[in-house]
Amino acid sequence: MKSIHVGRIFKNRSSSLVVVLLLLVVVFSVINPIYLSVYNLVDIIEQATINGLLAIGITFAIITGGIDLSIGSTMAVVIVTTGLMLVNGIDIWVCILAGVALGFAMGAINGFMVTKMMLQPFIATLGSMSIFRGIAYILTGGWPVLRIPKTFRTLVDGDIIASIPSSIFLLFAFALICHIILRHTRQGTYFLAAGGNEEATRLSGVNTDRSRLYAYGLCGVGAALAGLVMLARLGTGEPTAGLGYETNAIAAAAIGGTSMAGGRGSMVGTVLGALTLSALKVGLVVLGVDAFWQYIAMGSIIVVAAYFEVIQSKLEKRMSRLRKA
């Protein structure tokens, strides 16, 4: 693993996002210094955990040229299933493993529809979004699963060091693993290649169907982890959980430089994207911006952040030209 340099990780197009993020933090803290309080910063990361886990997962699907709209529903199914297992006294680790496996399986079902049934990813996962949501409701009859055991909540979202909860470590650990998968394993290369040019990749002797299936599986794992964190954080497993969460996850990936057309993306960018969104959200709250104007501020900053990235990649191209010429 010598070849994983922190510098390299941050180089790829993510630096503009770091700038946007820092700019946001500076502007907000100048207007209201309380923004910089530890509690608030932890809150920003904490708010980014669920969306970040989802976004990391969906980055895999997007990179292969697909999309997964069902992550919110997958989350809900994992939440109620794991929740039911937990309240029935099943061992915590078994529950966690079962949840993750379930997420992978649901993702793989999407992958199956996309590869074997050759459905368009958007439409396939639109279908499964609805089906999975129905399953989540039916599993509990629509009721929330109450009284999730304290042990589970502490394990997954309890404070570890100072007031930093374990879920934050989970986010970064998952991001690191996914970064390694994407950049340092064969399947990762195949994800990017299949998203960039499916036919050329297939003709290179790569089983692109299998790779895409894995990508959706990993996407499901991200959703499952997000579900576990949510379950631990809220202590209640609601079948309505995660409704509409896919939009924010996709937004985080897109702001982080993942191309919606596939073939390009990075986990660092995605995590930064999730952090930017949550820094923005928390900032607007701390400033007490009027709810209606928040819509405008939020939208504008998304556009600006994305535009920053476009400009940076343009500049970079020009710079490297100058440097090399």
Place this chain on the structure above:
Amino acid sequence: MKSIHVGRIFKNRSSSLVVVLLLLVVVFSVINPIYLSVYNLVDIIEQATINGLLAIGITFAIITGGIDLSIGSTMAVVIVTTGLMLVNGIDIWVCILAGVALGFAMGAINGFMVTKMMLQPFIATLGSMSIFRGIAYILTGGWPVLRIPKTFRTLVDGDIIASIPSSIFLLFAFALICHIILRHTRQGTYFLAAGGNEEATRLSGVNTDRSRLYAYGLCGVGAALAGLVMLARLGTGEPTAGLGYETNAIAAAAIGGTSMAGGRGSMVGTVLGALTLSALKVGLVVLGVDAFWQYIAMGSIIVVAAYFEVIQSKLEKRMSRLRKA
């Protein structure tokens, strides 16, 4: 216009959807014959108008390889603006024209971000979705616009023949015009071409940026028309209108065979897609299916309809090969 044959219009990959639609109607009517009453069939089309208009519009954006998440918000801005104009006694036709022009302009703003600012369509329109929604709220301070004049309501959504409201004619007229634009004008070809291979199209001397801008503009027009119909139908202009409507519009387009990757799609397919969704929805209501199971039914039928389309296009391919050989 001799070259527009009804047969031709229906040939292109839409026939499988007609089959799905008929199948749905047959199944539902066998279970509950009331489904087949004329009223209900009109009802199905009526409930498909708003989604249909949105879907026709967004089909343009999708065909060029883009997406427009902001249509629901565009709808809301058009609704409150036109609503405010109407209650202030401005001439109905002026209001309608203003609404349509506003929709075009908002679409063009999206187009500008996508072409000139080179933002990814998903992220650009995610931003404008939020901004436009904010504008709709601010315009009325969050209050609905009440007492839309009867004259406007009758004109746009009043019964014309028997109990068939004018909005149904609007839907089909708009669909026909858009079909002609797509298949029989240069810009239509350029939309498809830009979505299929941007570079090749540009190298052929086509101003693809302008074409894509137009496509987003037309998308905005679809949203505006949907807004006008909704305003007439409800008699109240709510700034919350259209929240989340983009998903169904995209679903209609996708079920209708529009490729999310761009370059392929038809207006006939999109309208059939919207009709299928609404036939399904009405059917589930008529049957009184439990809300939870509705999710599962809805999702399954989306997947099945899409799979039908895949199988049909496969068969078609094989047929054409045999014919050739």
Place this chain on the structure above:
Amino acid sequence: MASPAISFQNVSKVFPGVRALDDVSFTIEHGEVHALLGENGAGKSTLLNILHGVYAQYEGSVLIEDIRVSFASPSQAIQAGVAKVHQEINLVPELTVAQNIAMGHEPRKHGLIDYPKMHQDTGAILTKMGCHFSPSAQVKTLSTGEMQMIGIAKALYHNASIISFDEPTTALTNKETEHLFQIIRELKQKGITIIYVSHKLDEIFLIADRATILRDGRLIGTYRIADINKEQLIRSMVGRDVSSYAVRLAPACVQEEELLRVENLRASVFDDISFSLHKGEILGFAGLVGSGRTDIMRAIFGADPIHSGKLYLHGKIAHIRRPEQALAHGIGLLPENRKSQGFVRLMNNADNMGLASLKRFTKWLLINHRKKRENCLHYMDEMGLTPRNPDYLVSDLSGGNQQKVVLAKWLSTGADILIFDEPTKGIDVGAKAEIYRLMESLVAQGKGIIMVSSELPEIIGMSDRVIVMHEGRIAAVLPRAELNEEIILKYAMGE
């Protein structure tokens, strides 16, 4: 005539790390066919792209009819009567042939597209070019050679006064090339100025009046074709002597042992295909455009489904339904359309080259990026790939260099059955010779090569045996001793 049709004055163009054009000045006269020659990466396409408004930023100036022009986009160039056949096939697959040809200049009636006229106009061009597909066919159903014809038809459609052809014949066989030359001669007679880029030097002598040679972005000189011979041309292009002929230098090394046997292969576009490939053999596949050669190769490789037929590898039956199974059996396929099938645009040289052989660079689940780069550098040296930079995006390479990357991808796998579909497509004379030597050394190692090629000299010069295809069926199997152009063409045309 007084003023030249086109005059390039001190044109320079810089890409990251590469000076693609360096102070190039020369003129092109009215109504001449002007060849533009040079090695891969010499700057030919770049010069044409500048002329046609693809690149708007460069140094120096371009004059047409003594008027300085600077087209900001291809559409401006086309409007000014300057049309181009691009080096890479660049079409919209979902649209029809007619729509692609007429793109940007569709005939209209009452504001709507006049489809009957469009089909008529484009059909006329296609007929003149000897094409047999319909203007209403979807482009995605056509073979690569047919697509290349459409690219040419596009340029002809505009009635331009200047047309440049950037390697128009890479996937065309003699017969189609003949048609093209006939058309070029007619254009010339009408006073239309033509710039012609090709690595097939024989073509230059058939069609061109003068030739300008570039090397490493610099102008070497402009020569009248009548005053120069092939060897001199090559020397000024490459800077040294290279044999321009596809010839076997090493002795034939065909062994008894069968590597691959195909029995009664059948699919929609071909039927009853049976042949075998031996160890150490180069088996040529000849045929006209659309004769089904590519489809057979793709079927063997598992890229397309077959209806029936058997495949034997080393005498044992093999079931290959997917490319990864072919790869596992030691079969490699160099596809004919590099842009859509050969490489991943967003990936760099090292990643593209390693894509098929990634297993070799993986240890403990992790990829050894250093080894992958070393492999890349190795082949870059072996094939003279420029710029020698593993991080360069393949899409930024010149056409010929891209081809080398795709070739290296398959050599990296160590496959022992190599199927090359148009392997020297767009490759310059010098590198071509290197590839021929490479093929010889591969067969000397006991590998078998199937070479599909539309260049008859190459087929005749390199093959141990040639299979000639006609309309999806094997028309003849010719041993090396019997090879010559007439007989191959005879069978290819079904006579």
Place this chain on the structure above:
Amino acid sequence: AEDEGFNPDNEAGMNFQDMRATFGAIPALEGEVKLGAVAKAFENEYWRTLKEGYEAFAAKMQAVGQNVIVDVRSAQGEGDEQGQLSIVKDMVNKQYTALLLSPISDSNLTPGVEDAIKAGIPVINVNDGLIEIAPNFVGPRAVENGERAAAWIAEKINFEGKVAVVIGMPKAFAARQRTLGFVNWMAENAPNVEVVEQQNADWDRSKAKDLATTWIRKHPDLKAIFCNNDTMALGVVEAVSAANADILVVGVDGIGEAYDSIREGGMDATVDSFPFYKSQIAAEASLRLLAGQELPRVIWTPQALIDSTNVDMAAADIIGWTEAEFSAQ
């Protein structure tokens, strides 16, 4: 049923008159009292009215010399669960004196509430949406919304015929309880009334209209439609008038538009839960808690059915509102 956790409807609550009678005047408090109120979404008139109530209360307290400030905020729409949580966390971080929370879902504010409790900040759950771990709840009895509507409808249709229910979001607390109240009341008190349809329209006016259109055609003899809120009821009214049908339409919430509609003969009734007063009661309760009074867990706020007979009566008269008394130490 099964263990559904905390349900205020099943608790022995106390209404605001009893609260005042039991605990007397509002005690005075030292220093600044900064109340943080979090509503669901100001896009909805209901929550804007709630906000006005909070602000009116603060103004009244200021007028009597108490330094009470209310900061009322809302999430960005009813889907913004995380954003709403951010607001609560921000309020905890800024050490507000007490929190008055109306959560989007039953659990989305849980972590914020846990933090608040840890920081010793009193939390009052103001309906709808349930916070199980919040020590106090203020709101109307949601089942009663449905019961009142049912009683009124049954009366009007002579205790027989077909009726239908337009549900908000499936299983949202308010939707669940209102529907349950309606259906159960009919089952117990009007056996000849048949609830023939129950479907959800996601609180959306247009969807509710579509639903009703289909029902009206399916059941030509439908007598009444009960909607989980007024916005949906207003959509249903459009469907009813388009079909020229004679169907009673009853909503819940009592928004201005519903009042107008009742006056104009559109909607027939709405069950108003008086958000303007509800928030004042909630704020009052928070001051009592801060002063150490041991309030019961649930305080009921008033509700009333509004129809053409009382649509022009002042709200204060309908619910018998009096200003709270204040003890100046």
